Amino acid sequence: MNVVDRLETTDVIVDWRTRGFLQPGGPVATGEFAGAGRSLFDGSFTWPIMVAKRSALDHNIATLARFARDRGLALAPHGKTTMAPALFQAQLDAGAWGISAATAAQVLVYRRVGVPRVLLANEIFDAGALRWLAGELEHFEFLCFVDSVEGVRLLDEHAGAVPFRVLVELGHQGGRTGCRGLPELLKVAEAAREARGVQLAGVACYEGTQPGEEEVRAFLREFAEAAKAVAPLAEGRMVVSAGGSAWFDLVAEELAPLTRADSGTGALVILRSGAYVAHDEGFYGERTPYNRSGSDVAGVVLEGELHAALEVWAQVLSVPEPGLALVGMGKRDVPYDLDLPSVRAVRRGGPTAAGEPAHDAAQDKMQDAAQDRTQETAKAATQGGTQGAALDGTPGGMRVTKVQDQHAYLSIEPGSGLRPGDLVSFGISHPCTAFDKWRVIPVVDDDYVVIDLIKTYF
DSSP: OOOOSSSSSGEESTTTSTTTBBSSOOEEEEEHHHHHHHHTTTSSSSSSSEEEEEEHHHHHHHHHHHHHHOOOOEEBBBBBOOOOHHHHHHHHTTTTEEEEEEEEEHHHHHHHOOOOOOOOOSOOOOOHHHHHHHHHHSSSSSEEOOHHEEEHHHHHHHHHHOOOEEEEEOTTTTTSSSSSSSHHHHHHHHHHHHOOOOOEEEEEETTSSSSSSHHHHHHHHHHHHHHHHHGGGGOSSSEEEEESSSSHHHHHHHGGGGGGGTSSSSEEEEOOOGGGGOOOSSHHHHHHHHTTTOEEEEEEOOOOOOOEEEEEEEEEEEEETTTTEESOOOTSOOOSSSOOEEEEEEEEEEEOOTTTOOOOOHEEEEHHHHHTSHHHHHHHHHOOOSSSSEESSSSSEEEEEOOSSSEEEOOOOOOOOOOOOOEEEEEOSOOGGGGOOSSSSEEOOOOOOTTEEOOOOO
């Protein structure tokens, strides 16, 4: 039975409680809703609403699976990004070794939906959670981080018939968790080796707290040497784990050699990237390793790209003064921790007859201004549905300057033609703080026809 099959069907419904869905009547099963051929613009939804593009999700999952496979790495995507079992299943189907977690609560979700291997990429001191985990270890494969002798002792005290398998974490000065330096790492590794209820599986790190490429590379080289030092203490095939979504190319370059039998470790190297599944048009769009395409990584040329999969559609509520529009979208709807949302497309709002676009002089202005833009980009904003017509596939001069709880301040150029009721599509920055704002996310094809629904479990 796969992950999705394990979900309770009674829990996967849309009704009046499902934000963004106009469902004033009784509950509808997600399969029934998604199979009805609804358009995002046919009146089935209210604004704002976040959607995921199926083509981008599929592309990204396949792209990183291929990246790992070509370099001899295992992939345990960080599930904290989406907390979406349907996406976990897609990643597992594409060859993922398992799914990474950040908290005991997330591990509980993973167990409930049947994820077969879980890597808790964090320390754990929750005695209640450890007692529960100790009783579960006979039924699934579990690894967790440890960076202190105290952590080893607590795991040992709560162990059951199956020992806790641990990865001793290496950190760095000013970073997050992890032992500060090799002597401390070896001290914790020795403690894990001696504890009867703990099994030393290997080492782990997170390179994403380093400020730049030079520092990341130096840290990964230090980590690789630490892995070799710990290897004689590890039980079974050593596990080495690292990797976020900004530097996985350097992780592969520096750590893939540890998989070789003659490396002194012969390790299973597990990459933990998470944000890649949805990517973005902000933080990760600027920092993705695919911006460095062409470099030789672990003997394989890095080429390709990731696609931004998430869009938030919201409605213009007011244009109260020249140069300013207020959009019905705020901190409860979009990420704002790393960057503010960016404008992707504008669509004339208000209901119109199917196939009969709204028309006025302002629209003509915007369409004339868009003529020199690419047809492919403009098409994404023009297809599907009956609610509104496209104005401009790539609007110029529109910028989000501030978000409040329910409002976004949109700076616009004079004569832009934007008016109350228009729909604006926004790209996001930081998928990890986008998914957690939505319980159910429509999955759309490239024509904005709803073809699936993603349920999240935050």
